Amino acid sequence: MRIRAAVSAALASAGILLVGWQSGVHVSDTRSAVAAAATGNQASGTGITDSSGAASSESAASSGTTGNSGTTGSSGAAGASGTSGAPGAAAKAGGTYDGDVVQTRFGTVQVQITVKAGQITDVTALKLTDAEGRSVQISNYAAPVLRDEVLQAQSADVQTVGGATVTSDAYLTSLQAALDAANL
Amino acid sequence: MNTQLLPSPGTGTPMRPTHGSAPVREAGRFAGQHRRRLLRADALTVTAWSSMAASVALWLADGGLTAVSSPAGMVTALGIVAGLAGMDLVLLMLLLAARIPFIDGAVGHDRALEFHRKLGKPSLYLLLAHGLLIAVGYGMAEGLDPVSEAVALWVLVPDMCLAFISLALFIAVVVTSLVAVRRRFPYEFWYAVHLLTYAAVLTSLPHQFSVGGLFAVGTWQRWYWLAICIATGAALLYYRIIQPVRATFRHQLTVERVTSVAPGVVNIEMSGLQLGSLAGNGGRFFIWRFLAPGLWWHPHPFSLSAEPVRTGPDGHGRLRITVRDLGRGSAQLLTLRRGTKVAVEGPYGLFSSAARSKDHVVMIGAGIGITPLRALLETTPFAPGQATVLLRGHSNQELYLGEEILELCRQRGATLFHLTGGRDPGSPDSWLPASEHRAGYALADYVPEIALADVYICGPSRWAGNVLNAARAAGVHEDQLHHERFDW
Numbered sequence: 001m002r003i004r005a006a007v008s009a010a011l012a013s014a015g016i017l018l019v020g021w022q023s024g025v026h027v028s029d030t031r032s033a034v035a036a037a038a039t040g041n042q043a044s045g046t047g048i049t050d051s052s053g054a055a056s057s058e059s060a061a062s063s064g065t066t067g068n069s070g071t072t073g074s075s076g077a078a079g080a081s082g083t084s085g086a087p088g089a090a091a092k093a094g095g096t097y098d099g100d101v102v103q104t105r106f107g108t109v110q111v112q113i114t115v116k117a118g119q120i121t122d123v124t125a126l127k128l129t130d131a132e133g134r135s136v137q138i139s140n141y142a143a144p145v146l147r148d149e150v151l152q153a154q155s156a157d158v159q160t161v162g163g164a165t166v167t168s169d170a171y172l173t174s175l176q177a178a179l180d181a182a183n184l
Numbered sequence: 185m186n187t188q189l190l191p192s193p194g195t196g197t198p199m200r201p202t203h204g205s206a207p208v209r210e211a212g213r214f215a216g217q218h219r220r221r222l223l224r225a226d227a228l229t230v231t232a233w234s235s236m237a238a239s240v241a242l243w244l245a246d247g248g249l250t251a252v253s254s255p256a257g258m259v260t261a262l263g264i265v266a267g268l269a270g271m272d273l274v275l276l277m278l279l280l281a282a283r284i285p286f287i288d289g290a291v292g293h294d295r296a297l298e299f300h301r302k303l304g305k306p307s308l309y310l311l312l313a314h315g316l317l318i319a320v321g322y323g324m325a326e327g328l329d330p331v332s333e334a335v336a337l338w339v340l341v342p343d344m345c346l347a348f349i350s351l352a353l354f355i356a357v358v359v360t361s362l363v364a365v366r367r368r369f370p371y372e373f374w375y376a377v378h379l380l381t382y383a384a385v386l387t388s389l390p391h392q393f394s395v396g397g398l399f400a401v402g403t404w405q406r407w408y409w410l411a412i413c414i415a416t417g418a419a420l421l422y423y424r425i426i427q428p429v430r431a432t433f434r435h436q437l438t439v440e441r442v443t444s445v446a447p448g449v450v451n452i453e454m455s456g457l458q459l460g461s462l463a464g465n466g467g468r469f470f471i472w473r474f475l476a477p478g479l480w481w482h483p484h485p486f487s488l489s490a491e492p493v494r495t496g497p498d499g500h501g502r503l504r505i506t507v508r509d510l511g512r513g514s515a516q517l518l519t520l521r522r523g524t525k526v527a528v529e530g531p532y533g534l535f536s537s538a539a540r541s542k543d544h545v546v547m548i549g550a551g552i553g554i555t556p557l558r559a560l561l562e563t564t565p566f567a568p569g570q571a572t573v574l575l576r577g578h579s580n581q582e583l584y585l586g587e588e589i590l591e592l593c594r595q596r597g598a599t600l601f602h603l604t605g606g607r608d609p610g611s612p613d614s615w616l617p618a619s620e621h622r623a624g625y626a627l628a629d630y631v632p633e634i635a636l637a638d639v640y641i642c643g644p645s646r647w648a649g650n651v652l653n654a655a656r657a658a659g660v661h662e663d664q665l666h667h668e669r670f671d672w
Contacts, residue, residue, distance in 0.1 A: 005226035012230050013237035020241025024249055103326070138397050162401045165342055165394050 097182040099174030104129055106138075109170035113178045120154055120184070123147045123175065129167045138164045146171050155179070213565075214638075218541035218663070224290035232276055235412070239272040240265055242405045246398055256324035263317030264398065270310030271392065274354075274385060275416045277303045282419045283532055292534035293469075294669045301361070308358040315351055343390040353384035372482075389413065428471075428529035434458055437526035439474070440502060442518070446581050448509040449552065450518050451489070454526055458499040459492035466537050466563050467556030467642065469668075470530030472505065479516055480527075487535065487556035489585060491563060506584060508552040535640065535668045537564045542638045542664060546631050548651055550576035550615075550643030551584070557642055558585045561592050568597025572631045576603045576615070576643065601630055615650040627654045635659035641667040 094116040101110045106129035114122040123146075128139035142164035149158040156176040160168035243265055252261045280287065280300040287296050316330070323333035337344045360369070360377040392409065393399050399406040437456040444450055462470075469487040473480055489506035507517050535556055545566050549557040554575055561573060573593060577583045583602055593600040605617030614621040628634055639660055641651045648667055655665060 005229040008226065009230045009233035012234045016234055016237040016241045017244065020238075020244035021249065023245040024247045106325075138400055141400060141402060160342070160394075162394055164397070164400060169340070 095182075097178045098126065099176070099178035099181075101127065102170040102174045104166050104170045106166055109167065109174055111171060111174045111178060113175065113182060115182050115184065118184065120151060120179075123150050125171070129170070139167055142167050143171070150175060154184075212543065214540040214542060217538070221290060221538070222663070224286065228287060228290055235276065236269060236272055238408075239268040242408065243268055243398060246403075246405060248398075254325075256321050258321075259317050259324060260321030263314050263321055264396075266310045266317060267314035267392075267396075268398075270307050270314055271388070272412075273303050273307035273310060275412060277307060278381075278385070278416050278420060282416075283423050283529075284419055285423075288532055289534070289538060292539070292668060293532040304358050304361055308354055311351060311354055315347075341391075341395055343394045346387040347391040347395075350384050350386075350388035353380050353387065357381050357384060428527065431529060432527040435462070435528060437503075437528055439520050439522055439524040439526060441522065442520050445506060445584055448518070449506065449584055451504055451506050452517065452520060453502055453504045455495070455500070455502050456526075459494070459501040459503055460499045462488070462503065462531070463492050463563075465531040466560040467535035467640065468531035468533045469535070469556070470505075470528050471532070473527040474517065474520060475525040475527060476521065483529075484517070485532075487531075487533075488559045489555040490559060490588075506552070506555040506558075508584075533668050535642070535666060536560065539666045540564065540638050542636055543567070544570045544633055544637035545640070546572045546574070546634055546637045547640045548574045548576070548615075548643075549641070550647050551582060553642035553644070553648075554584050554586075554589070557640065558589055558592070560640060561589060561596070561598065566596070566598070569599075571596065571598035572601070572637075573598055574601045574603060574630060576617070576647070578606060579604055599631075613650055613653070615647055615654055626658065627651075628658045635661075638664050638666060641665070645669060 094114075096112055096114050099111045099113070101108055108127045109125070109129060110127040112124045112126050113120050114124070125139075125143050125147075128143055142161040145161050146158065146168060150156065150172075152158075156172045156179060158172065160172070243261075248261060248264070252258050277300050280296045280303070283293070291299075315334075319330040319334040319337070322328075322337070323330045326333065328336065334348075338348055357377060357380055360374055393406065399409050435456040435458060437454045439452060440455045441453040442450050443453070465488065467487045469485050472484045472486060473482065474484075484507075486505040486507060488503055490504045492501050492503040494501040509518060537560075543566065545564060547557040547561060549555075554577075557573065557575075561571070564571075571593075573589060575583045575586060575589065580586065580602070583589075583604065586602070590600060592598070603617055603620060605619055608614055608616075608618035608621045611621060616625060631637065634655065635658060637660070639655050641648050641655075643651070652665060652667060656662075
C-alpha cells in the first residue's frame with residue numbers, strides 16, 4: 001500500500017510539473033515575441049521626431065505593448081522637449097517633461113508627461129522594468145493602469161498596482177520628478 | 185498473578201455498538217473498511233505531494249524556467265521556488281493540525297501530528313532559503329551585497345517589513361517546538377508560542393500577493409494561491425473553533441459527580457444533552473476543558489471510559505471519563521466541583537472500531553491506559569471467543585476499572601488476563617511483570633491467534649513501545665497495530 005501511494009504521488013507530481021513546464025514554454029514564447037517587438041520598436045523609434053507623439057504613445061500604452069516604446073522624441077506641440085531645466089512659469093503653458101531615470105532591481109524606469117494648460121494630458125513610459133520576461137509582463141500590465149490613475153488624479157499621489165509594487169514605485173517617483181520639472 | 189476468564193459463549197448478550205449496523209457474521213467483515221481507510225491514507229499522500237508539485241508548477245507555467253538568463257536570475261528563481269514550496273508546506277502543516285475528520289479517520293490524530301512535526305524543519309529551511317536567495321539574487325542584479333539589499337527591501341518595498349517579521353516568528357515557533365526546548369519550558373509557554381504560527385502566516389501573506397510578481401493581479405496563479413490559503417484558513421476556523429463551540433453548546437455538559445477509583449485516580453461523571461451522537465466511539469478521545477477558574481484554558485485529552493448512558497428524553501444522559509493525576513493540570517481535576525460546565529471537542533483519533541481490519545481483536549493496556557480499552561471493549565464488534573484483553577499494572581489496585589472490564593468480558597465472551605507485579609529491572613525491553621518474563625512467557629502464549637488479530641495498545645510510551653515490538657515479533661502486521669500517543 002505504501003508502494004501504491006509512493007508511485008501514485010510520484011506520477012501525479014511529475015504530471016503536474018510537466019504540465020506546468022509545457023505551459024511555461026508557451027508563455028515565454030509569446031513573451032519573448034513581445035519583448036522583441038518592444039526592442040525593435042525602441043531601435044527604430046530612437047531619434048525619430050514624432051509629430052503625433054501623444055496619440056501614438058497612447059495607443060501603444062493601451063495596447064499593452066508599451067515596454068520600451070520608441071515614442072520618445074519631442075512632440076510637435078511644444079518644442080520644449082524634456083527641458084527639465086526650463087523655468088516654471090513658461091512651462092505651465094505646456095510641453096513634455098521627462099522624469100528622472102529610476103533604477104530598480106528589475107530594470108530602469110522613466111516616464112514622460114505631456115502637459116497642456118496646466119493639465120497632465122498624457123503619461124508615456126520611456127523605460128519600464130524589463131529585467132526578465134516576468135518584469136516585462138508586469139510592466140505591460142501595470143503601466144496602463146498607472147497612466148489612467150495618474151491622468152485621473154492629475155498627480156503622482158495614486159495607489160501602487162498589486163503585484164507590481166516595485167515598478168509602480170519607480171514609475172511614480174519618476175513621474176513626481178517630471179511634475180516638479182513642469183512646476184505642476 | 186494470572187487470572188484467566190475463559191470465553192463463555194451464550195452466557196450473555198453482546199452489546200451492540202450504538203452507531204453500527206448489525207454485525208455481519210462472516211470472515212473478514214472489516215476487510216472492506218480497512219481497504220477504504222488505506223485508500224484514503226494513500227489519497228492524502230498523493231494530494232500532499234501533488235500540492236508541492238503544483239506550487240512549483242505555478243512558477244514553471246509562468247515561464248519561470250525559460251526566463252532564467254543570468255546567475256542573478258538563477259539565484260532569484262531558486263529563492264522564488266523555495267518560497268513557494270515553503271509556503272505550501274506551511275499550509276500542509278496547518279491542515280494536518282486542523283483536526284479535519286477525513287485526515288483523522290485515515291491516519292489518526294497522533295500520526296497526523298507526527299507528520300506535522302516532521303514538516304516543521306523542512307518548511308523553516310525552505311523559508312530561510314527563500315529569504316536568503318532572494319536577497320542575494322536581487323543584490324546581484326543591483327550590485328548590492330545581500331545585507332544592504334535586505335535592508336533596502338525592508339525599508340523601500342511595502343509589506344516587506346511584515347515578511348521579515350513573519351520569518352522571525354517562524355524561526356521562533358520552530359525553535360520552541362523542538363523537543364529539547366519543549367522540555368525546558370512549561371507546556372503552556374510552548375503552546376502560546378505555537379499560536380504565533382497564525383501571526384507568522386498572516387504577516388507573510390501581504391508580500392506574497394503584492395511583491396511577488398507571480399501572483400500579480402489578473403493572473404490565474406493569484407486565484408489558485410488565494411484559494412488554497414482561504415481553504416486552509418476556513419478548515420482551521422471550522423474544525424478548531426466553530427465545531428468545538430457548537431459541540432459545547434449542543435451537549436451542555438456539566439460535572440455531575442467526581443468519585444475516587446484508586447489513589448490519585450477519579451471518575452468524572454458528566455451529564456448533558458444529545459449524548460447519542462457521542463456514543464459508539466470506543467477509545468477515541470475528546471478534548472475537555474473544565475470551565476472553572478484556573479482550569480478553563482487547559483485542554484485535557486481523555487477518552488470516554490464508558491459509553492454514554494441515556495437517562496432521559498432528548499438524549500439527556502451521563503458519560504464518564506477516568507482521570508489520573510499525571511500533571512499539574514490533571515491534579516486539579518481531582519477537586520472539580522459539581523456543576524462545573526465543560527467544553528468538549530472531538531472525538532478524535534483512530535483508537536476505535538474504525539481502525540479494525542480483522543475479526544479477532546486483542547486489547548493490551550497498562551495503568552490509566554486501561555480506561556480507553558474499557559470503552560472499546562464495550563462497543564467494538566466481535567463474536568464470543570474472538571477477543572482477548574490483557575491488563576498490566578503494578579498491583580491489582582492499579583488495574584483501574586478492572587471489575588467493570590471483568591464484567592464486560594463475561595458478558596461478551598472475551599478472554600481476560602491480569603498481569604500484575606513489578607518490572608524485571610534486568611530486562612528493560614520486557615512489557616511483562618518480572619515473574620512472567622522469567623518464566624519465558626511471550627505475547628503469543630497469551631493470544632495464540634495474535635497474528636490474525638487487531639492489536640490495540642494503550643499505556644505509558646516506553647511500555648507501549650515494548651508491547652509493539654513484542655507484537656511485531658509475534659508476526660502482527662503493521663496495519664493491525666493500533667497505538668495512539670496521548671502525551672503530546
